[in-house]
Every structure is written in structure tokens, then in C-alpha cells.
Amino acid sequence: MRIAVIGTGYLGCNTSAGMAEFGFDVIGVEIDEHRLKLLNDGKAPLYEPGLDPLLKKHVDSGRLRFTSDYTEIADWADVHFICAGTPQLEGSEAADLSQVYSVVDMLAPLLTEPTLVVGRSTVPVGTSKAVEERLHRQAPAGSAVEVAWQPEFLREAHGVEDTLHPDRLVFGVQSEAAEARLREVFATPIEEGSPVVVCNLPTAELVKGGANAFLATKISFINALAEMADATGADVTQLAEALGYDNRIGRGALNAGPGYGGGCLPKDLRAFMHRAGELGVEEVITLLREVDDINQHRRARIVDLTHEMLGGQWIGKNVTVLGAAFKAGTDDVRDSPALDVAGRVQLHGANVTVFDPEAMENARKVRPTLRYASTAVEACREAHAVLHLTEWPEFRQLDPAALRDVVTNPVVIDARLNLDAPAWRAAGWTYRAPGRP
Structure with a gap:
């Protein structure tokens, strides 16, 4: 079977490499010439652990290549995966579907044979039917072009692992033939035991939006409890441990901190709310609006705590921010809590210096007025x-005793709650963490 992957951002890069690893011939479509050259050299245009070696392996083998020409894939591929981005629409909470529809408009007029077009992009419920109508209207093959939706559940910093060994596979299909084709595509992980859920198109669309909304709710819930812990002297990390033993709740993602960020969860949650509004489901909007507000409040709480630890003075104070990526294992700084906090502290008048092991280049583009250091110690x-x-392992491995000698005032605010608090205190630091006494 031959597979086309249209769009080579985070999702498309992992999908292209993963499909080649499954044993298929793959062509990825990328219209940006700089990114296209990188990809054909076996290099990803983003940082993701394990992705470059996998791309290089299959580009060198000839199983995987990339093109900017849709005519090379139209009637060549048996399955076309749409992996276009769906950012937040400027000036709105809705999803911007222009990239998805642009892919459809470029591909459809070239489809002269029956084929399967599979959406992997995160979209509002109802989008798949709009894609189908567009394809049938423009494609010479007409209704012989079938649409399915197969949402992805990739975690940044674990994208390769999640592509090759998914924790579940959701097939939104309209025929047994489409289901059989998708089972063939994902035969390897299915044989390894990945569970499969077969459903209709709107269910598949809601699975991804619902999963992100629930994850955001869980993160915001433990952060709300961190506020309770601060008010009472409780320890939110021990609280989370105890809650996590309840198998109805689970420990995963039950970590207090600066809140969620990145290029997916925030905008997907808001798009989910926007679609709920269009459908008149007000209860969903009310719930998730509070979830989003709690998440934003966590950033303000860290700024307030910093102000308190600086003795109520911003001017003339030097503040170090360890981390720029929204989480460890990625260079993604979209809606990063770390950079947001850094920017807020700078606006109050403090001098802010940032260090991150992987995200410095992207951080400079987003926050060019901040200072940047080449090492954590220098910062x-x-x-x-x-x-x-940002919870990079390098930061947990820092020697607080040695670091004590380079700072002016030994105050550390552990917003990720994963530094060794006793070790930092023993080294003479004032250690504070939201939600911990």
C-alpha cells in the first residue's frame, strides 16, 4: 500500500516517519521549500526526540520522500492522510480550518480514481462532512472518494513512541471497506495490542476534542486544589499522590504547576467551546470557561509569588527563568506558561534572563526583548x-550548592514542583512552590 501524508508539521512529520516504519511507501507533501529540503535530507524542521533518526532511516532507504507537487500523490496513493494545522482563528476562539480546506482544494481536482482520504487534523465536530462535500464536488472521481477520520493522540516529546505504539486507535468510518483499509494501515500496532474503537465520523471528531477538554479539566482541577493547599498549609504533591490511587481518577496528568500550554491543548479547548456555542450546548461552555480561567490564573499566581519573594519590589531585580518550552522534551513555545510568566515579570519592570536546552531560537522569535543565556548557570x-x-531533567540535576555562589539572593520558585526541595533548602536556598508548604 502507498500512503500520502499532506502537511508536515509536528503531526505530519511523525505520521510520515511512522507509516514508513510500518513498511509502507510514503510521500509527504510540504509546500515550504526550506522545510522540504530539510525533510528530504532526513531532518525534521522541529525538535522531537527520536524523530530525526527515524526520518533519516527511511529517507535513505527510499521508502520515504517529500514533494511540493500534489500531482505526484493524487492517483499514486491508496490512502491520503490530511495532517494540516488547525490553529486558533485570529480574533476568535474558533479553529482556523483554512489549511485543511486548502489541502482539499489542491487535492480534489486531481483525484480521478477511487481512494480513501483520512483526516488526522484536530477539527470541530462536523468538519469531516464539510470536507466530504468539498471532495465530492471537486474531484473527478466524485463519490468514489471516501472520507474517514482517524484522530491522533500524540504527546509532544513522545510523538514517535505514540505514533508507533498508540494507546488506542479511533477509526471514524462510513463503510466496512474503509475500516478494513485502516486496519491494514495500522496492522503493526493492532497486532501489538493497541485497542481499536470503530465509530462514525462525528464521534471520531468528538473523541479528540473531548479528550483534550477532559485533560485540561484534570490539570486545572489539581491546580485549583493547589490554591486550597496554599490557603491551608496542605501539600498538593501528597494530595495528588493520594487522589491518584483512586482508579476512577488516576495519577496521570494530576500534577500541579504553571498550567497547560503548547500548540494544541489551549486552542483545541477554545475551539471545542466555540463549537459547543454554535450547537447551543451552554453547559459545556460554562464548565470549560472556568477550566481555561483557572489555567490562566496559575500564571498570575506565579508572578504574584515572585513579587512576594522579591520583597514587593520589581525595579532593579534580576529574575532567572529556567525553561522556555511549554514542557520538557520539545522546542515548542506556543502558549508557553514559562514565556508568558517571563513576559509578565518583565512588564512589571524586572530584568529577566531565560535559558532552555532546546527552545532558545523559538523563544527569541516570540519574546525578543527578554535576555537569553547560553547555560543555566549563566542565566x-x-x-x-x-x-x-519547564521540567527539563537538566534543571533537576543542577547543584544548588554551586548555584548558590552565583546568585545575589538564593530564592527559587519551583513552579513545576519537581526539584529536590530538601537539597535546595540544605544548600541555603529559600524554596517556594505553589501548593506546597
Whole structure:
């Protein structure tokens, strides 16, 4: 079977490499010439652990290549995966579907044979039917072009693992033939035991939106409890541990911190709310609006705590921010809590210096007015407060005793709650973490 993957952002890169690893001949479509050259050299245009070696392996083998020409894939591929981005629409909470529809408009006039077009992009419920109508209207093959939706559940920093070994596979299909084709595509993980849920198109669309909304709710819930812990002297990490033993709740993602960020969860949650509004489901909007508000409040709470630890003074104070990516294992700074907090602290008048092991280049593009250091130690030099905002292993491995000698004031705010608090205190630091006494 031959597979086309249209769109080579985070999702498309992982999908292309993964399909080649499953044993298929794959062509990825990318219209940006710089990205196209990188991909055909076996290099991803983003940082993701394990992705470059996998791309290189299959580009070198000839099983995987990339093109900007839709005519090369139209009647060549048996399955076309749409992996276009769906960012938040400017000036709205709705999803911007222009990239998805652009793919459809480029591909459809070239489809002269029966084929299966599979959406993997995260879209509002109802989008798949609009895609189908567009394809049938424009494609010479007409209704012989079938649409399915197969949502992805990739976690940044674990994208390769989640592509090759998914924790579940959801097939939104309209025929047994489409289901059989998708089972053939994903035969390897199915044989390894990945469970399969077969459903209709709107259910498949809602699965991804619902999963993200539930995850956001869980993260915001433990952060709301962190506020309770601060008010009572409780320890939110021990609280989460105890709650996590309840198999109805589970420990995964039950971690207090600066809240969720990145290029998916925030905009997907807001798009989910927007679609609920269009459908008149007000209860969903009310619930998820509070979830989003709690998440934003966590960032303000860290800024307030920093102000408190600086003695109520911003001007003339040096603040170090350890972390720029929205989480460890990626260079993605979209809606990053770390950079948002850094920007807020700078706006109050403090001098802010940032270090991140992988996301410095992207951070400079987003926040060019911040200072950037080449190492964590350099970033901490003469600091009055150190903010730990992205949970890179390198930061946990820092020697607090050695770092004590380079700062002006030994104050650390562990917003990720994963530093060794006793070790930092023993080294002479004032250690604070939201939700911990």
C-alpha cells in the first residue's frame, strides 16, 4: 500500500516517519521549500526526540520522500492522510480550518480514481462532512472518494513512541471497506495490542476534542486544589499522590504547576467551546470557561509569588527563568506558561534572563526583548529569584550548592514542583512552590 501524508508539521512529520516504519511507501507533501529540503535530507524542521533518526532511516532507504507537487500523490496513493494545522482563528476562539480546506482544494481536482482520504487534523465536530462535500464536488472521481477520520493522540516529546505504539486507535468510518483499509494501515500496532474503537465520523471528531477538554479539566482541577493547599498549609504533591490511587481518577496528568500550554491543548479547548456555542450546548461552555480561567490564573499566581519573594519590589531585580518550552522534551513555545510568566515579570519592570536546552531560537522569535543565556548557570548569575518553569531533567540535576555562589539572593520558585526541595533548602536556598508548604 502507498500512503500520502499532506502537511508536515509536528503531526505530519511523525505520521510520515511512522507509516514508513510500518513498511509502507510514503510521500509527504510540504509546500515550504526550506522545510522540504530539510525533510528530504532526513531532518525534521522541529525538535522531537527520536524523530530525526527515524526520518533519516527511511529517507535513505527510499521508502520515504517529500514533494511540493500534489500531482505526484493524487492517483499514486491508496490512502491520503490530511495532517494540516488547525490553529486558533485570529480574533476568535474558533479553529482556523483554512489549511485543511486548502489541502482539499489542491487535492480534489486531481483525484480521478477511487481512494480513501483520512483526516488526522484536530477539527470541530462536523468538519469531516464539510470536507466530504468539498471532495465530492471537486474531484473527478466524485463519490468514489471516501472520507474517514482517524484522530491522533500524540504527546509532544513522545510523538514517535505514540505514533508507533498508540494507546488506542479511533477509526471514524462510513463503510466496512474503509475500516478494513485502516486496519491494514495500522496492522503493526493492532497486532501489538493497541485497542481499536470503530465509530462514525462525528464521534471520531468528538473523541479528540473531548479528550483534550477532559485533560485540561484534570490539570486545572489539581491546580485549583493547589490554591486550597496554599490557603491551608496542605501539600498538593501528597494530595495528588493520594487522589491518584483512586482508579476512577488516576495519577496521570494530576500534577500541579504553571498550567497547560503548547500548540494544541489551549486552542483545541477554545475551539471545542466555540463549537459547543454554535450547537447551543451552554453547559459545556460554562464548565470549560472556568477550566481555561483557572489555567490562566496559575500564571498570575506565579508572578504574584515572585513579587512576594522579591520583597514587593520589581525595579532593579534580576529574575532567572529556567525553561522556555511549554514542557520538557520539545522546542515548542506556543502558549508557553514559562514565556508568558517571563513576559509578565518583565512588564512589571524586572530584568529577566531565560535559558532552555532546546527552545532558545523559538523563544527569541516570540519574546525578543527578554535576555537569553547560553547555560543555566549563566542565566542565574546575580539573580534575585530563580523561577523553575519547564521540567527539563537538566534543571533537576543542577547543584544548588554551586548555584548558590552565583546568585545575589538564593530564592527559587519551583513552579513545576519537581526539584529536590530538601537539597535546595540544605544548600541555603529559600524554596517556594505553589501548593506546597
